[in-house]
Amino acid sequence: MSRLGWILVVLVLLLGAAGLHTYYRLYRVAPVQQFESAEDHFLYGSVGTEERRGVPYWIWLVLPRIFPEYLPAPGGYASIGIIARDGHEMPIGLSKVEIGVPRVGVNCAFCHTAMVRARPSDVPMVYPGAPAHQAGAQEYLRFLVAAASDARFTADTILGEIARNVKLSWPDQLLYRFVLIPDTRRALRRLADETAGSLPAWGRGRADLVGRARFTLLDQPAGASHGAADAMPLWHLQRRNGHGYQWDGSNPSLEEVVRSAAVIEGASTAWMDRDFAVWDRSDARQPSSLRRVFDYLSDLQPPKYPFPVDVALAATGAATYAATCAQCHEPNGGRAGTAIPIGELGTDRTRTDAWTAGDAEAFNSFAGTHAWKFERFRKPAPGYVAPRLDGVWLNAPYLHNGSVPTLGDLLEAPGDRPARFWRGYDVYDQVRVGFVGDGAEARRLGTLFDVTQPGNAATGHIYGTTLPAEEKRALVEYLKTR
Numbered sequence: 321m322s323r324l325g326w327i328l329v330v331l332v333l334l335l336g337a338a339g340l341h342t343y344y345r346l347y348r349v350a351p352v353q354q355f356e357s358a359e360d361h362f363l364y365g366s367v368g369t370e371e372r373r374g375v376p377y378w379i380w381l382v383l384p385r386i387f388p389e390y391l392p393a394p395g396g397y398a399s400i401g402i403i404a405r406d407g408h409e410m411p412i413g414l415s416k417v418e419i420g421v422p423r424v425g426v427n428c429a430f431c432h433t434a435m436v437r438a439r440p441s442d443v444p445m446v447y448p449g450a451p452a453h454q455a456g457a458q459e460y461l462r463f464l465v466a467a468a469s470d471a472r473f474t475a476d477t478i479l480g481e482i483a484r485n486v487k488l489s490w491p492d493q494l495l496y497r498f499v500l501i502p503d504t505r506r507a508l509r510r511l512a513d514e515t516a517g518s519l520p521a522w523g524r525g526r527a528d529l530v531g532r533a534r535f536t537l538l539d540q541p542a543g544a545s546h547g548a549a550d551a552m553p554l555w556h557l558q559r560r561n562g563h564g565y566q567w568d569g570s571n572p573s574l575e576e577v578v579r580s581a582a583v584i585e586g587a588s589t590a591w592m593d594r595d596f597a598v599w600d601r602s603d604a605r606q607p608s609s610l611r612r613v614f615d616y617l618s619d620l621q622p623p624k625y626p627f628p629v630d631v632a633l634a635a636t637g638a639a640t641y642a643a644t645c646a647q648c649h650e651p652n653g654g655r656a657g658t659a660i661p662i663g664e665l666g667t668d669r670t671r672t673d674a675w676t677a678g679d680a681e682a683f684n685s686f687a688g689t690h691a692w693k694f695e696r697f698r699k700p701a702p703g704y705v706a707p708r709l710d711g712v713w714l715n716a717p718y719l720h721n722g723s724v725p726t727l728g729d730l731l732e733a734p735g736d737r738p739a740r741f742w743r744g745y746d747v748y749d750q751v752r753v754g755f756v757g758d759g760a761e762a763r764r765l766g767t768l769f770d771v772t773q774p775g776n777a778a779t780g781h782i783y784g785t786t787l788p789a790e791e792k793r794a795l796v797e798y799l800k801t802r
């Protein structure tokens with residue numbers, strides 16, 4: 321062969337190797353890490369969001385060091401209520417999956433795992449399945465968008481910072497410089513539109529899934545969506561199958577609610593297809609990730625109130641509960657499981673109005689020809705379903721919009737409930753029963769909740785508000801035991 325021929329062969333081989341490397345580093349899906357326990361799978365496992373919305377791990381890791389000014393306090397992601405636990409590489413609620421390079425996505429635990437402390441000096445207790453009152457889902461998004469929109473989001477800055485953690489191979493460095501960093505920057509900046517129309521700010525522990533669904537799944541602009549709502553507890557959900565899930569009861573099928581949650585968070589339809597193919601096969605080498613989550617949540621038990629309870633006082637509260645509250649809140653109560661009309665209930669109607677018949681229809685036709693389907697989304701009459709009160713001590717702040725900080729406040733007439741408080745601080749108020757909502761630390765670490773903002777009214781649900789003070793005290797004591 322001529323010299324030119326040899327040079328060509330070598331060139332082709334080199335290009336092939338580079339191409340293969342690029343392919344391998346960009347698209348190859350490595351087997352997903354399988355967590356042994358169902359709880360760890362829920363806390364750290366993947367629900368398919370890394371492919372479309374994942375941030376390359378090394379970039380994700382160094383962003384808080386480069387842009388601390390876009391986080392509310394020192395401490396990195398922990399400052400927006402993302403829980404790190406010893407012995408785990410990733411914090412709770414964030415999964416890491418290799419798609420070419422390791423990428424970080426959000427999972428269900430991000431909004432469905434709570435942190436509680438008795439005193440500021442304590443190590444937090446962690447409650448998987450409880451609403452993540454401390455988590456800043458919108459702040460997380462906004463942090464990523466702000467970082468990506470900053471002129472310092474460059475290959476030089478980011479690679480320099482990554483070098484403090486790891487020595488990337490030179491082909492990987494090229495890949496980060498010319499592909500991953502610019503791509504991530506573009507992808508994150510696109511997310512700016514996602515919550516732009518969602519008003520007011522969600523604050524800690526809330527998310528606007530209506531607006532988010534329109535944006536990620538139905539490809540409509542989120543528009544002026546006012547669907548912000550408190551994350552919900554996920555206790556023994558299977559028992560309620562057939563009634564209405566979500567605050568407004570917009571879908572009675574647990575399987576559809578779990579699956580749609582993954583899609584809303586950004587799982588791609590291709591991932592959903594793969595996951596659904598093994599839904600019934602727990603023996604598969606990669607069993608269905610969502611099925612594991614579904615099984616885990618189906619019968620998850622609410623944890624007991626961890627602080628002292630006055631048992632005698634609670635016993636007298638039980639009678640008041642049976643007489644005043646049980647008809648709506650007990651599964652065998654006459655009004656359980658279906659939405660209480662908003663006119664009668666009087667709580668803020670913004671969230672129930674945000675979800676429309678058109679949204680339900682769009683969801684129901686979304687899956688098209690896929691083997692998995694959404695068929696049971698619906699638009700119930702405006703109102704909210706009375707949630708079961710098992711583990712209610714962990715549901716604070718209360719009501720669908722999280723507008724009432726404590727049980728004590730919920731039993732006050734609406735005009736006497738706090739007009740402003742801070743959400744997200746995890747120290748527990750054992751007297752009022754809820755999280756401490758004011759004071760220097762709550763203000764420093766939490767987000768302000770203002771009941772005069774649209775969607776935030778703390779009106780309505782006047783049940784029990786006219787009881788004598790002593791009966792209220794007993795009722796609150798009883799609710800601790802639920």
Ligand code: HEC
Pocket residue numbers: 367426427428429430431432457526527528529530547548549550551552553554557564565566567568577578579581582585613671
């Ligand atoms: C960004 C925060 C967030 C994430 C992530 C999230 N959820 Fe939720 N979840 C919510 C909010 C907020 C609601 C209440 C929605 C409403 O009615 O407006 C909710 C409601 C639910 C409900 C209804 C509970 C009931 O009692 O009716 C279920 C079930 C649920 N989520 C499961 C999941 C699963 C499974 C995942 C992961 C695939 C997930 N969620 C991820 C915020 C989140």
Ligand code: HEC
Pocket residue numbers: 641644645646647648649655660665667668704705706707709712715716717718719720721727730781783784785795
């Ligand atoms: C007529 C039906 C009805 C009665 C009676 C009733 N509730 Fe409710 N309750 C609801 C509904 C509906 C909601 C959800 C309202 C919302 O979020 O806007 C709710 C919400 C709550 C919440 C908030 C739960 C959470 O996760 O944030 C608590 C706590 C509560 N009720 C306690 C009580 C107590 C205590 C009584 C008795 C004094 C009572 N309720 C009586 C219908 C009722």
